[in-house]
Each structure stands twice: as C-alpha cells, then as structure tokens.
Amino acid sequence: MKQVIACIDGVTRAQGICDYAIWAARRLDTDLQFLRVLEYHSDYMPVSDLSGSIWLGAQEALLRELAELDEKRSAVAQEQGRQLLELVSERARAQGQTRIDARQYQGDLVETLVTLEPDTRLFVLGHHERPLKPSRLLPDHRLEAAVRALHRPVLVAGTVFHEPASFMVAYDGSATSRKTVEMVSRSPLLAGLRAHVVMVGGETAAADAALRDARAELANTGFQPQTAHVPGEPAEALAAYARHHSVDLIAMGAYGHSRIRHLMLGSITTSILAQVRLPLLILR
Numbered sequence: 001m002k003q004v005i006a007c008i009d010g011v012t013r014a015q016g017i018c019d020y021a022i023w024a025a026r027r028l029d030t031d032l033q034f035l036r037v038l039e040y041h042s043d044y045m046p047v048s049d050l051s052g053s054i055w056l057g058a059q060e061a062l063l064r065e066l067a068e069l070d071e072k073r074s075a076v077a078q079e080q081g082r083q084l085l086e087l088v089s090e091r092a093r094a095q096g097q098t099r100i101d102a103r104q105y106q107g108d109l110v111e112t113l114v115t116l117e118p119d120t121r122l123f124v125l126g127h128h129e130r131p132l133k134p135s136r137l138l139p140d141h142r143l144e145a146a147v148r149a150l151h152r153p154v155l156v157a158g159t160v161f162h163e164p165a166s167f168m169v170a171y172d173g174s175a176t177s178r179k180t181v182e183m184v185s186r187s188p189l190l191a192g193l194r195a196h197v198v199m200v201g202g203e204t205a206a207a208d209a210a211l212r213d214a215r216a217e218l219a220n221t222g223f224q225p226q227t228a229h230v231p232g233e234p235a236e237a238l239a240a241y242a243r244h245h246s247v248d249l250i251a252m253g254a255y256g257h258s259r260i261r262h263l264m265l266g267s268i269t270t271s272i273l274a275q276v277r278l279p280l281l282i283l284r
Contacts, residue, residue: 002121003031003101007146008088009039009109013126018088019161020279021124022097027189030121031099034088036081037109038074078104110145117152122189124155147282153183156280164248164279166194170238173199173210176253180283181214184251185221189281193248195225198241200234242278251281 006021008014018034025032085102092100105112113123125143147154167190171177181197184190197214199207211227218225226245230237242250 002119003033004028004122004124005033005035005113005116005120006088006124007035007037007109007113008084008126009035009037013159014084014088015091016159016161017124017126017157018091019095020155020157022092022095023161023163024122024124024155024189025097025099027191028121029188031101032092032097033101033103034085034092035102035112035116036085036104037112038077038081038104038106039109109142110149113146114149117150120152122153122155123150124157126157126159151284153284154282156282158277158279162248164190164193166196166245166247167249167251167281168196168198168238168242168245168247169214170234170250170252171197171199171211171214172201173207173213178213178217180251180253181217183283185218185223190249190251191222195223196241196245196247197225197227198238199227199229200232200237201229202231203229247278249279249281251283253283 004021004025006017008017021032021034081104085104089100089102123146125146127143143156147156167184169177169181169184171181184195195218197211197218199211201207207229211229215225215227228241230241232240238250241247
C-alpha cells in the first residue's frame with residue numbers, strides 16, 4: 001500500500017506538518033511515514049585556502065580537529081532527528097494513528113524523496129527554517145526543487161493545523177486544470193468538503209462552459225461546487241476569494257503555459273502563501 005510521507009527535515013514547526021500528514025493519512029486510509037533527511041553543508045573554509053597560510057603540521061592537526069568536529073556534529077544531528085521523529089510519532093499515536101513508520105536518512109533531500117516516490121501516495125512538506133538561498137517560487141529552494149522533481153501530489157502544509165472544511169480549485173479550463181478537477185473528484189482526500197472552482201478573468205462563453213464542465217465533473221462524485229469568475233491578477237484575485245469565502249486549502253495543477261498555469265509554481269504560489277497562509281495541494 002502506498003503511504004503518506006511527512007518530511008520534517010528542518011521545518012519551522014514540525015507539529016503542523018505532523019498534523020496535516022495525520023489528517024491526510026486518515027482521509028486516504030493509508031500508512032504514515034515520518035521522514036527526516038540529514039543534509040551536510042560545510043561551513044568551513046576549503047583546505048586549499050588554508051594550505052598556503054599555515055605550516056603542514058598545523059594543517060594536518062586542523063584537519064583532524066575538523067574531522068572530529070564533523071563527527072560530533074553528525075552525532076548530535078542524528079540524535080536530534082531521532083528525538084524529533086519520536087515526538088511526532090507519539091503525537092500521531094495520541095491522535096489515533098496506528099500505522100506509523102519513522103525513518104532518518106543521510107543524503108540529498110530531493111534525491112531521497114524521488115527514491116521513495118514509487119511507494120508514496122502523497123508527500124507533506126513544509127518550509128525550511130534557514131533557506132540556503134532565495135527562490136522566486138517558494139521561500140526556500142529545497143522546497144521548490146522537491147515540488148518540481150516529484151510527480152506524486154505534494155501538500156505544502158501550514159505551520160498550524162486547521163482541519164480543512166473547504167477547498168478551492170484554481171481553474172482555467174486547460175487540460176492541466178481539467179486533470180486537477182478529475183484527480184480531486186476521484187480522491188478521498190477532499191471528499192465531503194465544500195468545493196469552490198474559481199477562474200480568473202472575464203466571463204466569456206468559453207469560460208462559462210469550462211466552469212460548467214468542472215462543476216459537472218465534481219457533481220458526479222458528490223460535490224456541490226460553487227463556481228466563480230474573479231477579475232484581476234491571478235494571485236491577488238485567488239487570494240482575495242479565498243479570504244472572503246474562508247477557504248481552507250487551495251488545489252492546483254503544476255506547470256503549463258496559460259496566464260494562470262505559467263504562474264502556478266511561480267509568483268502566484270508565493271503570493272498565495274504570503275497573503276492567505278493556506279495549505280497548497282499541488283497535483284501533477
């Protein structure tokens with residue numbers, strides 16, 4: 001059985017990731033795995049920069065010191081990770097989750113997630129505490145890289161859990177957004193929640209027809225979706241709609257070329273997260 005994987009590596013608040021993952025695993029009736037990946041990023045000056053400035057003996061002594069320090073740092077990080085995994089596992093058990101696994105890896109975060117992807121139904125990720133470099137997409141490049149590399153659905157969770165009662169699909173009538181609606185309609189993850197399907201732009205005949213198709217697709221599986229056209233720039237318009245209608249989660253497809261789609265994993269994602277602080281379900 002495919003599982004929900006909650007990656008708690010370096011996130012600001014592991015509790016939020018933990019709780020959204022518990023919610024998702026319960027809705028999907030699947031196993032839950034907590035994952036922590038230890039990535040090594042050296043803060044030390046390269047040895048080549050030292051060789052011309054100190055004696056050989058001193059250099060060898062310094063290298064031994066650095067190696068010992070690295071070992072200590074690694075041991076501390078592993079113990080910290082073990083304790084964190086133990087805490088979130090206990091939190092999950094306290095909420096009634098029994099099918100739990102917790103694992104710690106050393107290596108590259110994205111490569112590890114890609115390796116685990118065949119056995120994964122949903123990834124739950126969060127923001128890292130100390131981004132290594134700024135990103136035009138999301139607050140840190142590791143989250144962006146993971147979202148771009150993975151083909152399974154990704155839930156970018158909020159820092160504080162609020163059980164979703166409603167969701168909004170950012171829709172433009174394209175093949176990508178039609179597939180998003182189809183995936184939402186077939187998945188138990190959002191079943192029974194209040195549904196909104198929102199298009200940004202003018203109310204043209206084609207746009208009206210696209211919204212009718214989306215409404216029909218969702219209605220066929222028991223949803224009673226509310227549809228709407230909203231004017232303005234995509235990110236601002238969708239964020240304003242979400243606030244006004246108390247939407248708890250936004251679902252959208254990944255990548256494309258239309259006015260909305262080319263922004264789906266660009267400024268629109270950044271703006272939505274910044275403006276409404278909602279969980280974001282990215283579907284491929």
